[in-house]
Amino acid sequence: MTRRRGYSLVECLVAIALIAATFTAVAVATSGMYRACQRVGQESAVELELARLAAQLRADAHQAASVKLEVPADSSATPSTLSLVEDGGRSIDYKLRGGQVERVVRQRDTVGHRDGYRLPGTFAARWQVERDRPLALVSLILDPGPLGTSGTLGFEAFRVDAAVGLLRPARAAEEP
Amino acid sequence: MAVALSLALVVGIAELLNIVAAERRVARQYAAAVAEAGNLMEEIVSRPWDETSAEQVSSISLSPAASRRLPDAKLSVDSTEEEDGVRRIRVTIDWRTPSGGRHKPVRLVGWKFRQKEDRP
Numbered sequence: 001m002t003r004r005r006g007y008s009l010v011e012c013l014v015a016i017a018l019i020a021a022t023f024t025a026v027a028v029a030t031s032g033m034y035r036a037c038q039r040v041g042q043e044s045a046v047e048l049e050l051a052r053l054a055a056q057l058r059a060d061a062h063q064a065a066s067v068k069l070e071v072p073a074d075s076s077a078t079p080s081t082l083s084l085v086e087d088g089g090r091s092i093d094y095k096l097r098g099g100q101v102e103r104v105v106r107q108r109d110t111v112g113h114r115d116g117y118r119l120p121g122t123f124a125a126r127w128q129v130e131r132d133r134p135l136a137l138v139s140l141i142l143d144p145g146p147l148g149t150s151g152t153l154g155f156e157a158f159r160v161d162a163a164v165g166l167l168r169p170a171r172a173a174e175e176p
Numbered sequence: 177m178a179v180a181l182s183l184a185l186v187v188g189i190a191e192l193l194n195i196v197a198a199e200r201r202v203a204r205q206y207a208a209a210v211a212e213a214g215n216l217m218e219e220i221v222s223r224p225w226d227e228t229s230a231e232q233v234s235s236i237s238l239s240p241a242a243s244r245r246l247p248d249a250k251l252s253v254d255s256t257e258e259e260d261g262v263r264r265i266r267v268t269i270d271w272r273t274p275s276g277g278r279h280k281p282v283r284l285v286g287w288k289f290r291q292k293e294d295r296p
Contacts, residue, residue: 159211
């Protein structure tokens with residue numbers, strides 16, 4: 001009777017192939033999870049930024065007494081600006097500048113505060129103001145780019161509406 | 177044995193990724209519903225008093241973008257007179273999730289106060 005003293009070449013090759021296949025599968029899965037994780041992180045950051053912008057725009061619009069919209073003929077050179085004017089001479093400008101919204105708070109002509117909100121990818125942003133109602137309704141509309149999505153992120157159109165003067169102190173005092 | 181273990185590993189990871197993706201879709205749908213409810217509430221409170229009655233607000237519909245993002249979505253807008261000059265507006269949105277069930281409704285409640293200019 002012959003004693004077996006090891007593995008044949010075929011057995012070794014099969015074992016190596018199986019180990020390689022396992023490592024490849026794990027590597028592919030890990031890479032996929034990493035990419036998915038990155039994408040979720042990016043989307044969450046953009047969603048958070050948009051939610052912050054929406055909350056700030058609503059808060060400012062609710063306190064404002066009036067709204068003014070300046071849309072230049074050449075919006076690439078000059079940003080379109082939405083101005084929310086409050087009763088005490090304070091005004092807040094929202095400028096659509098490139099891929100971000102810039103917010104400038106002024107007390108008469110003095111700039112008191114400035115902050116910015118980054119917009120996602122290739123969105124085209126525009127303002128809309130409806131005045132055919134007791135409280136003007138301001139809308140910031142983000143339309144997706146030509147491909148229907150914003151770059152690699154799967155965002156669709158975004159819109160935030162805000163009623164101007166809803167919580168205006170002078171208006172509250174007029175309440176019956 | 178090794179082949180079976182490899183297959184189980186791959187299937188398990190694929191299933192895990194699938195579950196994470198489905199949860200992510202539901203989270204984005206929820207965010208879209210919350211945003212839509214907020215926009216509808218802003219639109220309603222900016223209307224004249226006469227246009228916030230139960231009959232008037234019941235005809236409001238979802239925006240086309242929200243209808244696309246929320247499959248089989250149902251919107252309900254109620255307006256109830258709480259006291260003279262005060263209306264309670266409730267916006268409710270629910271939709272079908274990727275798993276086939278209905279998502280727990282998103283509800284937003286606001287109040288509309290009659291102003292001087294709204295009085296006859």
